[in-house]
Amino acid sequence: MRVLGIESSCDETGVALYDSARGLLAQGLYSQIDLHAAYGGVVPELASRDHVRRLLPLIQQTLADSGLTLADIDGVAYTAGPGLIGALMVGAATGRAIAWALDVPAVAVHHMEGHLLAPLLEDEPPEPPFVALLVSGGHTQLMRVSALGDYTLLGETLDDAAGEAFDKTAKLMGLPYPGGPQLAKAALAGRPGAYTFSRPMVNRPDLDFSFSGLKTQVLLAWQKSGQGAQDMADIALAFEQAVVDTLAIKCERALEQADCSRLVVAGGVGANRYLREQLQARCARRGATVHFPRLELCTDNGAMIAFAGYLRLRAGQSEPPAVACRPRWDLAGLPPLSPALG
Ligand code: ATP
Ligand code: MG
Ligand code: FE
Numbered sequence: 001m002r003v004l005g006i007e008s009s010c011d012e013t014g015v016a017l018y019d020s021a022r023g024l025l026a027q028g029l030y031s032q033i034d035l036h037a038a039y040g041g042v043v044p045e046l047a048s049r050d051h052v053r054r055l056l057p058l059i060q061q062t063l064a065d066s067g068l069t070l071a072d073i074d075g076v077a078y079t080a081g082p083g084l085i086g087a088l089m090v091g092a093a094t095g096r097a098i099a100w101a102l103d104v105p106a107v108a109v110h111h112m113e114g115h116l117l118a119p120l121l122e123d124e125p126p127e128p129p130f131v132a133l134l135v136s137g138g139h140t141q142l143m144r145v146s147a148l149g150d151y152t153l154l155g156e157t158l159d160d161a162a163g164e165a166f167d168k169t170a171k172l173m174g175l176p177y178p179g180g181p182q183l184a185k186a187a188l189a190g191r192p193g194a195y196t197f198s199r200p201m202v203n204r205p206d207l208d209f210s211f212s213g214l215k216t217q218v219l220l221a222w223q224k225s226g227q228g229a230q231d232m233a234d235i236a237l238a239f240e241q242a243v244v245d246t247l248a249i250k251c252e253r254a255l256e257q258a259d260c261s262r263l264v265v266a267g268g269v270g271a272n273r274y275l276r277e278q279l280q281a282r283c284a285r286r287g288a289t290v291h292f293p294r295l296e297l298c299t300d301n302g303a304m305i306a307f308a309g310y311l312r313l314r315a316g317q318s319e320p321p322a323v324a325c326r327p328r329w330d331l332a333g334l335p336p337l338s339p340a341l342g
Pocket of ligand 3: 111115136137268299300
């Protein structure tokens with residue numbers, strides 16, 4: 001089965017073609033970072049308009065790269081939420097229309113299920129049950145994945161998401177949007193121990209997170225510092241260590257509580273090098289394995305939507321010829337997916 005995947009939930013237009021026999025055939029991504037940078041964050045109306053401009057050319061390009069034509073497509077998957085409603089509607093309406101024109105099924109994909117399943121696009125995909133750490137710009141969640149499509153929320157952030165904390169912290173030290181990756185880059189020159197920030201909520205037995213207080217700690221440290229490049233690097237490192245330690249401690253606890261020996265990490269913050277190292281080390285110590293997507297599949301992309309859509313189409317799920325997007329959508333409420341991968 002060949003599935004066209006379309007992602008347009010936020011500020012990236014993503015398109016991919018997934019073939020159940022051959023894997024990922026081609027993918028294209030257009031990032032709107034430059035468009036929104038001047039405003040310090042995503043402007044929803046500008047995002048929607050840019051998806052309108054970019055999506056069809058990107059679909060044509062991705063088809064050409066894969067050597068396929070529209071007639072080769074057996075199904076269409078589009079992100080239906082969660083996300084910005086105007087942006088979602090662009091991908092959903094386009095995807096649904098293409099499926100209608102080709103007389104093939106279309107399926108609405110949950111953006112976070114896309115992120116969650118992205119590590120399964122790699123060689124030797126982990127079998128459920130496993131614990132998934134979803135760390136992105138809008139979410140920080142620990143899920144028990146008992147089977148594909150069977151998700152139980154173990155814990156989540158009570159305020160800022162991890163990626164949001166990275167972005168806001170970077171912004172208050174003057175780094176341009178989106179600051180997460182730049183903050184991580186600045187941290188490379190940081191001196192360990194120059195600053196120490198707390199590990200929020202690690203002394204509580206639950207699996208919830210809270211990152212908004214760290215931002216305030218950084219703000220106070222930054223204001224008191226000389227605000228030079230070395231100060232920024234030192235503070236960035238201490239911030240990164242605090243976030244990563246907190247995530248890693250709760251991941252270990254989740255593996256224990258959920259009785260799992262496999263951890264899957266997905267979402268933009270999963271691209272963070274220090275997080276990857278820490279989780280590798282901690283999992284190795286306890287005889288567990290950790291699975292990440294390749295870097296370009298951590299942040300938003302069409303491949304994860306094509307793949308999640310393929311699994312749902314294979315399970316016989318599809319949408320009627322009407323488009324319903326959900327700006328808010330509970331991942332644990334999705335219908336099950338079976339049979340298992342393979
Ligand atoms: P959601 O998936 O929750 O709707 P989103 O789609 O905006 O949110 P992603 O595209 O998955 O989120 O990830 C973007 C986030 O990842 C941003 O907050 C960005 O700062 C963060 N990020 C990307 N690379 C890194 C990195 N190397 N270190 C830390 N954070 C990073
Ligand atoms: Mg983005
Ligand atoms: Fe995302």
